[in-house]
Amino acid sequence: xxxxxxxxxxxxxxxxxxxxxxxxxxxxxxxxxxxxxxxxxxxxxxxxxxxxxxxxxxxxxxxxxxxxxxxxxxxxxxxxxxxxxxxxxxxxxxxxxxxxxxxxxxxxxxx
Amino acid sequence: xxxxxxxxxxxxxxxxxxxxxxxxxxxxxxxxxxxxxxxxxxxxxxxxxxxxxxxxxxxxxxxxxxxxxxxxxxxxxxxxxxxxxxxxxxxxxxxxxxxxxxxxxxxxxxxxxxx
Numbered sequence: 406x407x408x409x410x411x412x413x414x415x416x417x418x419x420x421x422x423x424x425x426x427x428x429x430x431x432x433x434x435x436x437x438x439x440x441x442x443x444x445x446x447x448x449x450x451x452x453x454x455x456x457x458x459x460x461x462x463x464x465x466x467x468x469x470x471x472x473x474x475x476x477x478x479x480x481x482x483x484x485x486x487x488x489x490x491x492x493x494x495x496x497x498x499x500x501x502x503x504x505x506x507x508x509x510x511x512x513x514x515x516x
Numbered sequence: 517x518x519x520x521x522x523x524x525x526x527x528x529x530x531x532x533x534x535x536x537x538x539x540x541x542x543x544x545x546x547x548x549x550x551x552x553x554x555x556x557x558x559x560x561x562x563x564x565x566x567x568x569x570x571x572x573x574x575x576x577x578x579x580x581x582x583x584x585x586x587x588x589x590x591x592x593x594x595x596x597x598x599x600x601x602x603x604x605x606x607x608x609x610x611x612x613x614x615x616x617x618x619x620x621x622x623x624x625x626x627x628x629x630x631x
Contacts, residue, residue, distance in 0.1 A: 409558075411558075414556065437618065439619075441622075446625075447624060447625075448520075448606060448622035448623055448624045448625055449559075449606070449608075449622040450622075451619055451620075454618075454619065456616045456618075457616070495558055495559070497558075499618065502547070502564060502566065502572070503561050503564070503574060503575070504549075504559075504561070504620060505561075505575075506558035506559045506560070507558050508556050508557055508558045509556070509558050
C-alpha cells in the first residue's frame with residue numbers, strides 16, 4: 406500500500422524568505438503526486454500535481470515542486486513567501502482510486 | 517457553480533445518536549469521496565463511490581455507512597456515534613479516477629463533535 410510522509414509538522418519562515426516543504430512517498434509504480442493547501446477553516450485547494458514528464462512542476466500562487474524518483478520525494482518550494490501563504494500543506498499520492506495524504510505541514514510566516 | 521457543498525457545517529451529537537452528512541456536487545463528477553481529518557494525521561479516506569449506486573470502503577470505514585442514490589449526492593451516515601468519531605469531515609469529487617486531468621475538488625468541511 407502507498408504511504409506519504411511529511412517530516413516537518415511545523416515550519417516558520419520570515420516573509421520574503423524561501424520555502425521548501427518536504428514530502429516522501431512509498432509506492433511501487435510511477436506515482437501520481439499532489440500538493441494541496443488548506444487555509445484555516447477551509448477545504449483543500451490543489452496547488453500542483455505530477456503525473457509524468459518534466460520532473461519540475463509549476464503550480465498556482467508561485468509554488469513549484471520537483472519529483473525525484475531516486476529519493477522518492479516530491480518537495481514543494483517557493484522562492485519568496487508572503488504572509489498569505491500561512492496555511493497547512495498536504496502532500497498526497499494517488500493509487501487504486503484513492504488519494505493517500507501525508508500528515509501535513511503547518512506553515513507560519515513571520516513579518 | 518457552487519462546486520462541492522456540505523451540510524451541515526457544524527454538529528454536536530451525544531454518544532449513540534445517529535446522523536447523516538450530505539455532500540452535493542454540481543460538476544457532473546462520477547467519483548465522490550468522504551474523508552475525515554484529525555490533527556497530525558492528514559485526511560483519511562472513509563468511503564468512496566465511482567458512480568451512482570456504487571460505493572466502496574476506504575482506509576477507515578468502520579462505524580460509517582454511505583449511499584449514492586443520485587450522481588450529484590453522496591451521503592455519509594453514522595448509525596451510533598462515538599467520541600472517536602469527533603473530527604472534521606470533508607467530501608470531495610472528481611471527474612474520473614485516472615488521467616492527467618485528475619483532480620479532487622473538496623467541500624468546506626463539517627465539524628462534528630460527539631460528546
